[in-house]
Amino acid sequence: xxxPSSGRFTTPWRHYDALAPVYDAERFSCRCGxxxxxxxxxxxxxxxxxxxxxxDVGTGTGRFAIAASRRSPLVVGLDASSRMIxxxxxxxxxxxxxxxxxLVVGDGASLPFPTKTFDAVISxxxxxxxxxxxxxxxxxxxxxxxxxxxxxxxxxxxAPIYRKxxxxxxxxxxxxxxxxxxxxxxxxxxxxxxxxxxxxxSLVPASLAHLVLCPHPRLASTGxxxxxxxxxxxxxxxxxxxxxx
Numbered sequence: 001x002x003x004p005s006s007g008r009f010t011t012p013w014r015h016y017d018a019l020a021p022v023y024d025a026e027r028f029s030c031r032c033g034x035x036x037x038x039x040x041x042x043x044x045x046x047x048x049x050x051x052x053x054x055x056d057v058g059t060g061t062g063r064f065a066i067a068a069s070r071r072s073p074l075v076v077g078l079d080a081s082s083r084m085i086x087x088x089x090x091x092x093x094x095x096x097x098x099x100x101x102x103l104v105v106g107d108g109a110s111l112p113f114p115t116k117t118f119d120a121v122i123s124x125x126x127x128x129x130x131x132x133x134x135x136x137x138x139x140x141x142x143x144x145x146x147x148x149x150x151x152x153x154x155x156x157x158x159a160p161i162y163r164k165x166x167x168x169x170x171x172x173x174x175x176x177x178x179x180x181x182x183x184x185x186x187x188x189x190x191x192x193x194x195x196x197x198x199x200x201x202s203l204v205p206a207s208l209a210h211l212v213l214c215p216h217p218r219l220a221s222t223g224x225x226x227x228x229x230x231x232x233x234x235x236x237x238x239x240x241x242x243x244x245x
Contacts, residue, residue: 012129013080016060020083024061032214035225036206041067043199043238044122047151048072052119057108057140058126062088062101068122069097076118078106109135113143120149127152127184128176134187141191144243150193154181156235184239193241202234 016023028037041063048054048068056065059077061084069075079085082105092098106112108126121140127133140150155178185195204213209228213220220228 016079016081017083020061020081020087023084023087024063030210030214031217031222032206032209032225032229035222036202036209036229037063039201039226039229040124043201044068044124044151045071047149047199047238047240048120048122051149053117054120054122055111055113055118055140055143057111057121057123057136059088059103060084060125062091062103064122064124065101065103066091066095066097069095069100072100072120074100074102076102076104076113078104078108078111080105080107109139111139111143115142116145116148117143118148119145120151122151124153127179128155131177133179133184134190137184137187137193138191141188141193141243144193146243146245148243150188150241150243152184152188152239152241154179154184154198154237154239156237157181181237181239185241188239188241192244194244196240196242199238199240200232200234200236201238202229202236203231204228205235 019026027033044064045067049071051072052074054068054072054075056062056068056075056077059065059079062077065075065077065088077085077088079088085103085105088103092101092103095101104112108123121144123136123140127136130136137152144150157180181198188195209225213225
């Protein structure tokens with residue numbers, strides 16, 4: 001199936017159904033993509049340390065679900081795109097912790113799980129595809145146990161501006177809605193999830209790094225990319241909250 005020419009006229013799951021076979025290659029096959037992916041997995045892994053049952057909402061090809069399964073007894077990865085779940089299953093089979101991963105096709109705004117089922121919920125690159133985030137945050141909070149952790153990604157407040165200036169055209173992303181940290185925290189708190197901390201990273205936009213630095217290892221070695229992406233005063237964030245009793 002040919003990828004759609006624009007994600008603006010399709011639902012997210014239809015868009016990513018079409019892109020599933022090339023999704024990882026588009027994003028993680030270059031130096032900066034691999035480096036940023038390794039850093040995001042490490043940050044998420046630390047945030048999920050010592051968690052029990054974990055749900056990854058919008059799991060895509062399963063990168064966070066597979067990483068979490070190395071530390072968790074059970075991880076469920078859910079995505080609305082059946083073809084993304086099919087790709088995740090391929091990667092699951094190559095994982096040493098495959099038996100601890102369950103993959104499910106489902107709607108993030110209507111999760112097919114009982115209330116207070118999971119010890120932690122992570123969702124990365126999901127909220128940005130929806131104009132209204134409250135239905136998704138509300139469902140994630142509902143299925144969290146008391147004192148469970150909710151981990152969401154958030155863009156920099158300047159993201160809408162630099163997105164117009166620097167676009168990585170090799171990535172066929174669905175339409176993005178930039179929800180600032182303040183909006184995400186407000187939605188969390190409205191569903192009994194207290195904001196705990198924000199972990200920031202990436203001094204430069206990933207698109208700019210890919211355009212200017214990635215093709216020139218003499219200008220910026222992989223070590224330099226790690227330093228730029230790993231800077232704690234960066235543009236990107238993970239936001240963590242705790243479900244109140």
